[in-house]
Amino acid sequence: xxxxxxxxxxxxxxxxxxxxxxxxxxxxxxxxxxxxxxxxxxxxxxxxxxxxxxxxxxxxxxxxxxxxxxxxxxxxxxxxxxxxxxxxxxxxxxxxxxxxxxxxxxxxxxxxxxxxxxxxxxxxxxxxxxxxxxxxxxxxxxxxxxxxxxxxxxxxxxxxxxxxxxxxxxxxxxxxxxxxxxxxxxxxxxxxxxxxxxxxxxxxxxxxx
Amino acid sequence: xxxxxxxxxxxxxxxxxxxxxxxxxxxxxxxxxxxxxxxxxxxxxxxxxxxxxxxxxxxxxxxxxxxxxxxxxxxxxxxxxxxxxxxxxxxxxxxxxxxxxxxxxxxxxxxxxxxxxxxxxxxxxxxxxxxxxxxxxxxxxxxxxxxxxxxxxxxxxxxxxxxxxxxxxxxxxxxxxxxxxxxxxxxxxxxxxxxxxxxxxxxxxxxxx
Numbered sequence: 001x002x003x004x005x006x007x008x009x010x011x012x013x014x015x016x017x018x019x020x021x022x023x024x025x026x027x028x029x030x031x032x033x034x035x036x037x038x039x040x041x042x043x044x045x046x047x048x049x050x051x052x053x054x055x056x057x058x059x060x061x062x063x064x065x066x067x068x069x070x071x072x073x074x075x076x077x078x079x080x081x082x083x084x085x086x087x088x089x090x091x092x093x094x095x096x097x098x099x100x101x102x103x104x105x106x107x108x109x110x111x112x113x114x115x116x117x118x119x120x121x122x123x124x125x126x127x128x129x130x131x132x133x134x135x136x137x138x139x140x141x142x143x144x145x146x147x148x149x150x151x152x153x154x155x156x157x158x159x160x161x162x163x164x165x166x167x168x169x170x171x172x173x174x175x176x177x178x179x180x181x182x183x184x185x186x187x188x189x190x191x192x193x194x195x196x197x198x199x200x201x202x203x204x205x206x207x208x209x
Numbered sequence: 210x211x212x213x214x215x216x217x218x219x220x221x222x223x224x225x226x227x228x229x230x231x232x233x234x235x236x237x238x239x240x241x242x243x244x245x246x247x248x249x250x251x252x253x254x255x256x257x258x259x260x261x262x263x264x265x266x267x268x269x270x271x272x273x274x275x276x277x278x279x280x281x282x283x284x285x286x287x288x289x290x291x292x293x294x295x296x297x298x299x300x301x302x303x304x305x306x307x308x309x310x311x312x313x314x315x316x317x318x319x320x321x322x323x324x325x326x327x328x329x330x331x332x333x334x335x336x337x338x339x340x341x342x343x344x345x346x347x348x349x350x351x352x353x354x355x356x357x358x359x360x361x362x363x364x365x366x367x368x369x370x371x372x373x374x375x376x377x378x379x380x381x382x383x384x385x386x387x388x389x390x391x392x393x394x395x396x397x398x399x400x401x402x403x404x405x406x407x408x409x410x411x412x413x414x415x416x417x418x
Contacts, residue, residue: 049308049359061297063297063300063301065307068303068304071299071300072300075296088266090281090284091272092272094277095274095277098274098276130351130352131348133342153257
């Protein structure tokens with residue numbers, strides 16, 4: 001098994017943390033998004049969508065998309081459980097994991113990609129030829145503010161994003177927040193609960209990847 | 210159990226078809242997105258993200274997000290199987306279901322919402338105050354062309370989107386394509402395989418909802 005990865009990018013980090021939490025040693029193959037290696041024929045032959053991460057099995061089968069990699073690895077390696085122990089918990093973790101992806105990753109990615117010169121014709125992950133739009137920088141900022149506000153409200157009620165224990169929802173939210181910190185949309189002033197949760201989750205050895 | 214639904218919108222239709230395929234009779238509660246009912250306090254008390262569909266259980270628990278509703282219902286009602294019978298098939302269906310959502314729904318929604326006057330300050334699902342951007346109409350069209358091209362290539366190789374049998378991936382792709390047809394981004398000329406698959410899937414009684 002190997003993980004097609006990009007060390008600098010927030011989405012592959014979701015898979016790296018998940019793998020580390022499971023205690024699995026899966027070798028990484030670096031595919032540089034900045035260099036456009038993810039849109040070159042060599043990588044498109046592996047994952048035609050050009051996105052990272054992707055997990056390749058021994059028989060050559062490729063599993064794309066972070067949540068699909070999560071589900072596959074959890075089925076093979078059920079412990080520690082990160083996706084839910086029953087139908088209700090699975091739904092709750094899944095919904096918060098998607099929330100972090102759509103609203104956190106989505107917002108911060110929009111803010112960042114639309115002003116980052118090396119990605120000028122790659123404003124969306126996996127696509128060639130999508131031009132940046134300056135107005136989306138501001139839209140991304142607006143959406144990220146909403147994301148942090150929702151996160152703060154949620155974390156005032158619960159210790160971890162999906163409830164009383166750590167889960168895949170925390171992994172994706174952490175990757176979004178750390179991406180935000182790196183590109184100028186870090187935890188806003190006054191988001192004490194987000195800061196509290198960020199310290200808690202960041203203290204886990206598996207998140208240091 | 211009840212489904213918060215919006216008859217006109219493509220995402221709630223994913224849940225309606227899934228429920229119909231399972232042979233479940235779950236009553237619907239209409240929440241009009243056009244009227245902004247999804248962003249009013251009554252609905253935000255049910256789903257603070259303002260998105261549809263959402264499934265409410267007898268004890269009041271709410272499950273948001275179509276793929277989380279899928280997973281919950283499949284766990285309770287495993288047959289007919291729509292999400293995969295083993296880890297590999299689940300990963301393949303999951304990845305194609307996401308492909309249809311991100312690239313199909315995402316593209317066509319971007320094309321539509323950014324030119325549809327009643328949603329002028331609601332360019333993204335579930336958010337108030339996000340202004341439309343005319344440049345995103347063209348970007349949505351460009352992304353939809355890529356979506357159809359990928360779909361055509363895939364359906365030249367397999368009968369259904371995730372392989373040799375019908376699955377949740379077909380449900381989401383059908384909802385995206387029918388949404389496209391309704392808003393001026395129907396199946397392009399020359400996409401014979403998409404047209405073939407569309408006829409096959411549309412013939413299922415459960416998709417007539």
